[in-house]
Amino acid sequence: MISYTLNVDSITKTFGRRLIFKNVSLNCEQPGIWGIAGPNGSGKSTFVKCLCGIISPSSGKITHTLNGREIESEELHNHIGFVSPYLVLYDEFTAEENLKFFAEIRGVKYNQAKIDYLLNEFLLFDRKKDFVKAYSSGMKQRLKFLFALMHSPALVILDEPISNLDNSGKEKVYKIIGEEAKKSIIIIASNDDSDLALCSSVLELTNYKSEQF
């Protein structure tokens, strides 16, 4: 059993003179679902990008540890799964080719059994050999879940997870989130009540915008 912890210690993010959030702290030590809430423009996406190491906070520290050892930023990508509306997959490849390239570039084994299971769950198995450019926006969103979960990450970050999904797609996503939450830390950034209802604890980002420069 792996032990993954995420510790966000009083981080602040500014873009130029604009304060996005100030002194945000979060501690996730065991599998479960955490929520990040706030209206549009409140900094949810910026916050989750900071958690993934894509952008750095202006101050404060984010620590990811695996079995007590701090994960280096160069290795972080292998432990994180990420879904977001602004994530774009390669249109010129099929879904299967995309997933194979991701596994190779990550340097992890292409887990055929797990990928087939996820393709079936997200109703993409019959379309796995189609080019991504032929996919609808909902199918692309479902494929992003495969991208996020195929390497069995210990931390799954979902930014607006149900955007572009129909009702059956939403049900599938909630089912998979429930399964993953038994073994991984799930963070959902959303302003949708049905997403936040899954979370055991919700961090409201508007509470961390107290100071204007």
Place this chain on the structure above:
Amino acid sequence: MTSIALFRKDLASELRTRYAINSLLMFIIVTISVILFSIGNEKISDYLSGGLFWVVVFFTAMSGLARAFVSEEERGTSLLLQLIASPATVFSGKLIFNLVLVFSMNVVIANLYTALFDAFVIKNLLLFSTAFLFGSIGIAISSTVIAAIIAKAGSKGTLYPVLSFPILLPLILILIELTKMSMDGTAFEEGYIEVAVLICYDVIMISASYLLFDFIWKD
């Protein structure tokens, strides 16, 4: 190995979209045709043809090598790369891709040039091959890191040659000098200093690129 996988992804993508290959080939054909038409029946000096060779190489590189990073940025897939690979892997993968592209491009230019320009006669093939090898490596390294910088900028098209010019100028100057020596039939030993400067340029560029790439790649 992961950088090789990234290279394979880029190669497969290029073979499907043919964006860089087509623009490089078209540029080579158009540039060499323009030179041929402008010369007409005039005889040009050997040195001038050697200089023009590297001018064609420089501008061809400017027309296609930025694609490595610009296409990721324009399509919005850079975030995906940031999520699956470390910065060093991304830079290595893109560099390998640009190395293959530069070598292929330079081989095509050299063959066309030799066939079409009577004045372009190399007497010391070893010296020219050395300059060709390390020159191509230098162009690939510089183009890759400059492409990474300009991919984040607004006016990518104009910025690329402008930013590349001061960085590639010392390289092009030393390559023109070595080509001149190769055309004169100068012994390899006499070109040691120029070859050493060329290798030093490559080593400095690759070290600086790996050191800076983390800051360029992440917002």
